[in-house]
Amino acid sequence: MENENNGGRSWWPLAALCLGGFMLLIDVTIVNTALPRMATSLDASFTSLQWVVDIYAVALAALLLVAGSLADLHGRRRVFVVGLVLFALASLACGLAPDAGTLIAARAVQGVGAAAVFAANAPLITATYQGRDRGIAFGVWGAVNGAAAGCGLALGGVLTEYVNWRAVFFVNVPLTLIALWITFRTVPESRAPRRAGARVDRAGAVLFTLCAGTLTYGLVRGGDAGWSDLRAVGSLVVSVLTGAAFVLVERARSAARPRGAAQRGDAPAGPEPLLDLALLRNRSFAVLMATALLTQAAAFAHFIYSALWAQSVLGMSPLETGLAILPMAGVSFVVASLFGGRLQRLRPQYPLGLGVLVIGAGVLTQLAVVPESSWTVLLPGCVLIGVGVGMAVPVLISAALSALPPERAGVASGAVNTFRQLGYALGVAVLGTVFAGRVREVLTDHGVPRAAAEAAGGGRAREAGVPMELVREAFAAGLDRIFLLCGAAALAAGAAVLLCVRGRAATEHGSGGGSGPGHPETPEQGHGPDGAAVPDARRPVHSTAP
Structure with missing residues (x-):
C-alpha cells in the first residue's frame, strides 16, 4: 500500500515505529505474570520483585522529557535507533541475569532505551506522514499501543508457562532486529526547528531523575x-531536596525566556526548560496532570498483586493468570475503538471524569475478594476498569491539549506521558508497601516468623512452610487495602476533573486557541481520526496502554 501524499513512501515506516512502541509498552506488564517464577528461580524477595517492575517505569518516566529534547536536537531517527539497540541489549541481559540484582540493573537500562524509543516514536510518525495519512497512521499506532497492555499479560503467561520466564525478555531481541532493519531502510531522519544555541536542560534532567528515583x-x-x-x-x-531544586531550576529557565519568544524566534540562547512549571498555574492543566498520575496508579498498578495472588494462592498458571486479567485490556480496546470518535466530540472533562469514576467503581468492586474467593471475583471489576480506561485514557491527552494554547501541544503531551509513567512507578511502590505490610501483619499476628511472612508475601509461601489457609487470609487482607486505596484515589481524581477541568472538544482544537481566539496551529500539529488533535513532532503522544 503506497502513501501517495508522501511521495510514494510506503507504510513500512509505520510498521517499524508501531513495533518499537509495542515492545516497550508490552514490557511494562509482560513481567507481571512471570514474577512468581522469577522469585523461585532467583530466590528473590518481595522487594526485589517490586524493583523488577518499578525500575523500568521509573527510568521511562524520569527520562522521557529529556529524551524528547535529545531527539529534537540530534535527530529523532538517531535517538529511536539508539533506544532500540539499548533496549535489545538490556533485554538480553535481563534474560541472562543470574540473580535479582543483575535483573534489576538490566531493567533500569531497558527503561532508558524505552524512554528514547517512546520519545522519538510519535514525532517520527508526525514527520513521516501528512494530511489524511497522518490520521490513519496515528489511528493504527494508537490501536497497536492500546493492545499492548493485554498482550503483555497474555504473552508473559504463554512464554513463562511453555518456555521459561527468561523468554519474556529474549523475545524482544528478534523483534528489535526486525524493527531496526525496517527503520534503516524506510524511516527518514527528522529534527524539530530549534532556535540557535538551544541546549538540553541537563540540570533539570538530573534533578528530576534523582527526585523520582530516590x-x-x-x-x-x-x-x-x-x-x-x-x-x-x-x-x-x-x-524532597532534589525536587525543590528542580522547581527552582525550571522556574529560572522559564523566567529567562520571555513569553512568546519561542514562537517569535528571538528566545535567548541556553537550555530550554524541561517542564515549564508556569503551566501548572492553569488549574485545568494542573488537575489533569494529577489525574494522569493517580489514574495510572489506580487503574493498572494493583494488577501486579492480583497476579501474585492468582498464582501464589489460587495455584493458577502464568497463562491462566494472564487470561484472567485480559478482559480489562480487551474491554478498554473495544470501548476506545467503538466510541473514541464520539468521546472526542464531547468536552473532555465529561468522558474523562466519568471514565475515571468508573475506574474507581471497578476497583472498589474487587473488594469482594475474601479468603475463599476464586479468580472470577475479579471479573466484574476488570470489565468496569476496562470500560473506564477506554473512556478516560484516550481523552486525557485531548483534555491537556484543550487546556493550553495550541503552540504548547508538545509540552502538554510530553507532560501527560511523564506523569502517567511516574504514576505507575509510584503506584507500584506505594501499593507494594501497603500490600506487603498488611500481609506481614496478618501472618505475624498468627505466629508466623517475620522471614517466613516476607517470603509468603513474595509468592514463596510453600517454600517457607506457611499454611495456605493463613496465606489466603493474609493476601485477601492485603488486596483489600490496595483496592480501597486505588478506588478512593480514582474517585477523587474523577470528581476533581468534573469540578475543575474546563476545555473544548478535540474536534474544536483547530478552531481557536487554548485561552482565546487567535492562536494559530503550529506547522507540525495535525489532526487524527475524528478530528482529534495530534501533538506536534516535539513530544510523544498517548496510548491506552500503561
Whole structure:
C-alpha cells in the first residue's frame, strides 16, 4: 500500500515505529505474570520483585522529557535507533541475569532505551506522514499501543508457562532486529526547528531523575525495612531536596525566556526548560496532570498483586493468570475503538471524569475478594476498569491539549506521558508497601516468623512452610487495602476533573486557541481520526496502554 501524499513512501515506516512502541509498552506488564517464577528461580524477595517492575517505569518516566529534547536536537531517527539497540541489549541481559540484582540493573537500562524509543516514536510518525495519512497512521499506532497492555499479560503467561520466564525478555531481541532493519531502510531522519544555541536542560534532567528515583526507593525501602530506617529516611529527604531544586531550576529557565519568544524566534540562547512549571498555574492543566498520575496508579498498578495472588494462592498458571486479567485490556480496546470518535466530540472533562469514576467503581468492586474467593471475583471489576480506561485514557491527552494554547501541544503531551509513567512507578511502590505490610501483619499476628511472612508475601509461601489457609487470609487482607486505596484515589481524581477541568472538544482544537481566539496551529500539529488533535513532532503522544 503506497502513501501517495508522501511521495510514494510506503507504510513500512509505520510498521517499524508501531513495533518499537509495542515492545516497550508490552514490557511494562509482560513481567507481571512471570514474577512468581522469577522469585523461585532467583530466590528473590518481595522487594526485589517490586524493583523488577518499578525500575523500568521509573527510568521511562524520569527520562522521557529529556529524551524528547535529545531527539529534537540530534535527530529523532538517531535517538529511536539508539533506544532500540539499548533496549535489545538490556533485554538480553535481563534474560541472562543470574540473580535479582543483575535483573534489576538490566531493567533500569531497558527503561532508558524505552524512554528514547517512546520519545522519538510519535514525532517520527508526525514527520513521516501528512494530511489524511497522518490520521490513519496515528489511528493504527494508537490501536497497536492500546493492545499492548493485554498482550503483555497474555504473552508473559504463554512464554513463562511453555518456555521459561527468561523468554519474556529474549523475545524482544528478534523483534528489535526486525524493527531496526525496517527503520534503516524506510524511516527518514527528522529534527524539530530549534532556535540557535538551544541546549538540553541537563540540570533539570538530573534533578528530576534523582527526585523520582530516590522517592521510589524511599517508599519501597520504608515498606521493607521500616520508616525509621536511615536509608529510607535519607532517600526521602534527598527526594524532597532534589525536587525543590528542580522547581527552582525550571522556574529560572522559564523566567529567562520571555513569553512568546519561542514562537517569535528571538528566545535567548541556553537550555530550554524541561517542564515549564508556569503551566501548572492553569488549574485545568494542573488537575489533569494529577489525574494522569493517580489514574495510572489506580487503574493498572494493583494488577501486579492480583497476579501474585492468582498464582501464589489460587495455584493458577502464568497463562491462566494472564487470561484472567485480559478482559480489562480487551474491554478498554473495544470501548476506545467503538466510541473514541464520539468521546472526542464531547468536552473532555465529561468522558474523562466519568471514565475515571468508573475506574474507581471497578476497583472498589474487587473488594469482594475474601479468603475463599476464586479468580472470577475479579471479573466484574476488570470489565468496569476496562470500560473506564477506554473512556478516560484516550481523552486525557485531548483534555491537556484543550487546556493550553495550541503552540504548547508538545509540552502538554510530553507532560501527560511523564506523569502517567511516574504514576505507575509510584503506584507500584506505594501499593507494594501497603500490600506487603498488611500481609506481614496478618501472618505475624498468627505466629508466623517475620522471614517466613516476607517470603509468603513474595509468592514463596510453600517454600517457607506457611499454611495456605493463613496465606489466603493474609493476601485477601492485603488486596483489600490496595483496592480501597486505588478506588478512593480514582474517585477523587474523577470528581476533581468534573469540578475543575474546563476545555473544548478535540474536534474544536483547530478552531481557536487554548485561552482565546487567535492562536494559530503550529506547522507540525495535525489532526487524527475524528478530528482529534495530534501533538506536534516535539513530544510523544498517548496510548491506552500503561
